[in-house]
Amino acid sequence: MSEINLKEVLDYVQEHIPITVHLGAAIPRYDGSSLTVTAPLAENLNHRQSAFGGSLSAIAILSGWALLFVKLRELGIRSRLVIQKTEFDFLAPVTDDFESLSRLPTEQKYDRFIKMLTTKGRARLVVESEVTCDGQLCGTHKGTFVAVLLTDH
Known part of the structure; x- marks a missing residue:
């Protein structure tokens, strides 16, 4: 297992x-089971002076994707990782800088994902995220991610 450098992941x-x-x-944060992506309101404004819904969705997808990317990298598993399905519920307007916190599902689901990926070469996993602004829950995201094992040629 290799040490993860978040700056390298962001690069x-x-x-x-x-x-x-x-x-x-x-x-800014990764603790082994969750990862946070932040974004400033200024770059994501809509016509109502709140965050654009597409930006919120993109940041939520990115936090889930980055969490799995980091986890797979820690295990030394090379894969192509993509979003297959996305669901976002908008709960409150985002009127300041915001963040998306993604958490791994249960250990059983995660272990089954890794086992399927390493034995069958393909696996999917649902990752849930919460988008917050000033400590308030503003949105929830559920993303189904698919990983396909890369083989060296």
């Missing part, structure tokens, strides 16, 4: 998912 994300630069995304 990778910004290089391979260029919209994250425009969204102002940052990855």
